[in-house]
Amino acid sequence: MDFSETADRISRKFQKSGQTIDPKKIEGKLRRLIEEFGVQPSEAERSVTNDLAKEFNLPQMAPGGGGGKSGSATEPKKIADVSPEEWVTIEGRVVALSSPASPAIAQSGIIADDSGGIRFVAWAKSNAPAMTVGSWYHIEAAVVDEFKGIASLKIHSGTTVKESATDGALIPGTVPIVNLHTGVGSVRAKVIQEWDASHERMLQSGLLGDETGTIKFVIWKEAGKEKLAVDSVYNIFYALVDEFNGRLSLNLNTATIMQDDGDILVSGGIVAVRGALVHIAPGSGIIKRCPVEGCNRALSRQNYCPVHEIQPKFIYDLRIKGWLDDGEKTHNILLQRDVVESLTGITLDAAKEIAENNPLGMDEVFLRMRDTVLGRYVTCHGREIDNRLLVNTCERLTFERGEHAALLNRAGGAP
Amino acid sequence: MSTNAREIGRKEGSFEREPARRVFASELRECRYDFREGTDEKSPTFVLLPTGERCNRIFIVGTLTEKQRQGDQNIFYRGRVVDPTGTFFIMAGSYQPEAMQQLAKIEAPAFVAVIGKPSLYRKDETSTPLVSVRVESINVVDKDTRELWVLDTAARTLDRIDIFKTSTEPDVIKAKEQYPAIDPSIFRRMAYDALAQIKI
Numbered sequence: 001m002d003f004s005e006t007a008d009r010i011s012r013k014f015q016k017s018g019q020t021i022d023p024k025k026i027e028g029k030l031r032r033l034i035e036e037f038g039v040q041p042s043e044a045e046r047s048v049t050n051d052l053a054k055e056f057n058l059p060q061m062a063p064g065g066g067g068g069k070s071g072s073a074t075e076p077k078k079i080a081d082v083s084p085e086e087w088v089t090i091e092g093r094v095v096a097l098s099s100p101a102s103p104a105i106a107q108s109g110i111i112a113d114d115s116g117g118i119r120f121v122a123w124a125k126s127n128a129p130a131m132t133v134g135s136w137y138h139i140e141a142a143v144v145d146e147f148k149g150i151a152s153l154k155i156h157s158g159t160t161v162k163e164s165a166t167d168g169a170l171i172p173g174t175v176p177i178v179n180l181h182t183g184v185g186s187v188r189a190k191v192i193q194e195w196d197a198s199h200e201r202m203l204q205s206g207l208l209g210d211e212t213g214t215i216k217f218v219i220w221k222e223a224g225k226e227k228l229a230v231d232s233v234y235n236i237f238y239a240l241v242d243e244f245n246g247r248l249s250l251n252l253n254t255a256t257i258m259q260d261d262g263d264i265l266v267s268g269g270i271v272a273v274r275g276a277l278v279h280i281a282p283g284s285g286i287i288k289r290c291p292v293e294g295c296n297r298a299l300s301r302q303n304y305c306p307v308h309e310i311q312p313k314f315i316y317d318l319r320i321k322g323w324l325d326d327g328e329k330t331h332n333i334l335l336q337r338d339v340v341e342s343l344t345g346i347t348l349d350a351a352k353e354i355a356e357n358n359p360l361g362m363d364e365v366f367l368r369m370r371d372t373v374l375g376r377y378v379t380c381h382g383r384e385i386d387n388r389l390l391v392n393t394c395e396r397l398t399f400e401r402g403e404h405a406a407l408l409n410r411a412g413g414a415p
Numbered sequence: 416m417s418t419n420a421r422e423i424g425r426k427e428g429s430f431e432r433e434p435a436r437r438v439f440a441s442e443l444r445e446c447r448y449d450f451r452e453g454t455d456e457k458s459p460t461f462v463l464l465p466t467g468e469r470c471n472r473i474f475i476v477g478t479l480t481e482k483q484r485q486g487d488q489n490i491f492y493r494g495r496v497v498d499p500t501g502t503f504f505i506m507a508g509s510y511q512p513e514a515m516q517q518l519a520k521i522e523a524p525a526f527v528a529v530i531g532k533p534s535l536y537r538k539d540e541t542s543t544p545l546v547s548v549r550v551e552s553i554n555v556v557d558k559d560t561r562e563l564w565v566l567d568t569a570a571r572t573l574d575r576i577d578i579f580k581t582s583t584e585p586d587v588i589k590a591k592e593q594y595p596a597i598d599p600s601i602f603r604r605m606a607y608d609a610l611a612q613i614k615i
Contacts, residue, residue, distance in 0.1 A: 276474050276567075278435050278530045279552060323432060325474060327571050330432040374554040375476065375528025377563045399562050404613060407569050411607035 003030040006045050013049065019056050026052070076138070080115035082153070084146035090153070092117075093136045093170050095238045096254035099222075107131060110184055110238045110254050111139070111153065112170060117184035117238045118144075122155035129161055136164040149243060150182045172237050176212035180248055185241045187250070189215075190233045190264040193383070193390065196296045200307050203227060203294055207383070208236075208250065209266035214383070216249040221294065225253065233260040273333075273389060274379045274397065275326035284321050285366035286351040288314035301362075316355075318348050320369065324380055324389065333380060333389045343378070343394045344369045433459060435474035435530055437568040439609060440501035442466065442602050443473070446546050448593040449535045462533045462546070465594045466575035466602060467587035472532055473548065475503055476556060476564035479527045482518060492518045496529060499565060499609035505529055507550040514550040521555055528556045528564075562613050569606040576603055 007026035014021050026048060033044040076091045095117060097109035107122040107130065120142075122128045131137055140160040142153050155161060174188045189208040197205060203219045204227045217239075219225055228234060239255040241248055283298065290297045290305040291313050297305050298317075305311050320335040320343075341347050346354075351365045358364040377397035382389045448463045461469035475496060482494035491508035492515055507515040514531075521527060530552045535544035579587055579599050 276435070276528070276564075278474055325435045327437045327474070327567065328434055330434045332432075371554060374552060375474075375530070375556050376560055377567070397563055399559055399566075403566055404610065407566060407573070408607065408610050410573055411569060411603055411610055 003027045003034070006030055006041065010045065010049050010052070014052060014056070014058075017056075017058050019052075019058070021052060078115040079111070079113045079118050082118065082144050082151065084144050084151055086144045087141055088144055088153075089138070089140040090118075090142070091136065091138045091164055091166060093166075094131045094133050095170070095256065097131075097133055098254055109133075110240075111137070112172060112184070112238060114170060114172075117172065117186075118151060118153050119184060119240070120153040120155060122161075123157070126155050126157045126159060128155050128159065129163075131161070136166040138162045138164040148182075150241075174235065174237075177208070177210045177215050178212040180215065180241050180250075182241050182243050182248065184238050184254075185250070186235075186237045186239070186255075187215075188233065188235050188260060188264070190266055191217075191228045191230050192266055194230050196298075197294045200292070200295060206230070207385070210264055211266070214266070216247070217252055218249060219252045222253055228252075228257070233262055233264050234258065235260050270381060270392075271384055271389070272379060272381050273324055273326060273331050274377070275324045275331070276375060276377050277322055277373050278325040278330065278375070279323040280366075280370045280374050281321040281323075282366075284319060285369050286348075286355050286362050287317050287319060289317050291315050316348060316352055318346075318351055320344075320373070324378070331380075331384075331389045332387060333382070333391050335391045335394055339391050339394050340369070343396075344372045346372075433471040435472045436464070436468060436470035437564070437571040438464060438470065438473055438475075439568055439572060439602070439605060440475075440477070440496075440498045440503050441605055442500075442572065443503065443533060443546050444501055445594070445597060446533070446535065447544055448589075460534065462535060463586065463590055463593060464575070465590055465597045466572065466599045467579045467582065467584065467590035468575055469586050470533060472530065472551075474528070474530055474564075475548070476526065476528045476561045477503065478561075479521060479523045479525050481523050482521070484519070491515065494518060494523075496527060498568075499612040500605050503529070504545065504547045505531060505550050505553075506547055507553070511550060514552060517553045518550060521553065526556050526558060526561050527553055528560060529553045565609050565613060569610050572602055572606045576600060 092111040193207040240251040382391040477498040
């Protein structure tokens with residue numbers, strides 16, 4: 001292998017700084033790295049250059065390499081390529097700003113280029129110009145750090161922020177849900193479930209799915225935020241991907257969300273369980289929910305919400321919690337109103353009627369529903385989340401002659 | 416706050432409820448061996464089926480043919496539930512008030528579904544134990560449900576017989592030790608007869 005060309009190049013570089021280095025010496029160093037240590041030629045060139053620069057006390061001059069601040073910070077890097085503890089220069093478009101969590105922060109949000117997005121924080125002390133959503137910026141010598149596995153770009157007092165002449169739209173690529181990782185992500189997904197809010201600041205939470213899998217999402221209450229519609233498909237750009245208890249979830253507050261006319265066949269997660277309903281748990285039947293927007297918690301008998309206290313103007317709802325048993329495993333199941341109505345034949349209106357005109361009140365609804373479904377064979381389709389089957393459809397099993405005949409043959413067959 | 420709620424939810428969710436096994440009366444009647452898993456007072460007890468499966472809980476559907484109220488101080492109800500192969504003896508006492516009230520309400524004869532815990536009772540050390548089912552829930556059902564149960568239970572019984580022949584599961588080995596005189600293939604005939612009683 002001939003290293004003279006590379007050696008000459010390095011030699012010429014040092015000549016500019018007034019150092020004369022014998023190309024043969026350079027060639028020897030290159031050969032050693034490449035042939036003995038299996039280093040890639042480009043990496044060897046970088047390494048030898050830096051090595052010599054150190055020897056002659058010159059600023060590092062290797063192309064595009066890590067290490068020092070001055071060596072890496074001037075050429076813009078693609079956002080997807082930055083890694084923690086690097087000093088970088090990037091050029092990107094601010095796609096989202098979020099309210100700063102602390103007075104020490106001037107601005108925080110997401111900046112993106114065509115390769116991807118990254119969270120950023122501009123410290124108040126950095127005196128960086130205020131950036132606006134939709135504009136492009138050239139950010140020089142920012143630091144990338146990592147917190148809880150999520151990379152973020154820090155704009156500090158040594159960072160130069162200049163509005164860039166770059167213009168134009170930025171259409172980010174979406175990724176399949178299974179390929180999401182912590183940081184910033186864009187997906188095209190369908191809202192498959194909406195859950196009860198578990199926090200008063202929460203506007204909506206639920207489950208998004210695409211062809212590859214499902215992920216939890218949350219939208220926190222904030223001016224201008226709207227709920228997503230169940231069963232609709234959305235293009236969601238630059239959502240925050242967080243990890244919680246080993247599970248990823250999407251925070252959509254930073255995201256640009258566009259409804260999509262198409263449909264998605266959500267795969268994965270749907271299971272069918274056939275078995276007997278062996279227990280109907282207390283809290284099934286007709287229940288009262290907290291009317292405070294976004295709360296929706298089940299109220300106690302005294303109309304008490306754990307967060308909003310007494311709520312006399314509650315909203316009625318139906319649900320069944322219980323155990324579905326296939327003889328091998330027992331599944332904790334949750335049926336929502338529409339499933340309860342079709343399984344029990346008792347509509348919400350009928351249940352209200354029963355609850356209001358009966359000495360046993362809401363208990364009467366529980367008892368009637370229990371007597372209708374307990375011990376019955378059903379097939380439930382739904383998603384298993386946190387060991388609970390959230391049931392989408394639940395049908396009574398019917399006697400199949402074919403199955404009967406097959407079992408007779410099996411039992412009567414040779415032992 | 417939401418962190419906490421979710422963690423608690425997860426803990427509750429991770430609890431594994433003992434499944435309700437499907438077994439015909441004439442197999443359950445043969446049980447002679449029960450054991451406790453673990454040393455804790457609350458550890459579950461199991462009855463070992465001759466086909467080599469442990470059961471802490473069973474699901475049965477049959478005809479409640481009679482029920483009786485017994486006891487003066489401690490009231491409890493006994494009942495007989497008949498399937499195509501034999502009779503289950505069920506009971507519900509004041510420790511299962513809900514089950515007892517459900518049973519009290521039902522007029523025999525009726526098709527019932529019973530979820531309960533089987534246990535062995537011996538009059539004394541030497542007598543043959545009687546298998547009885549302590550009711551957790553009982554509910555009136557229709558004939559369709561009973562027929563579905565016969566199919567389900569026949570299929571599960573045949574599965575157990577198939578596994579028994581080749582398996583080296585500890586429970587199967589234990590069953591071979593405890594029930595040396597029982598050849599599980601007799602339960603194949605029982606399952607066939609049960610299936611044959613369903614008229615189409």
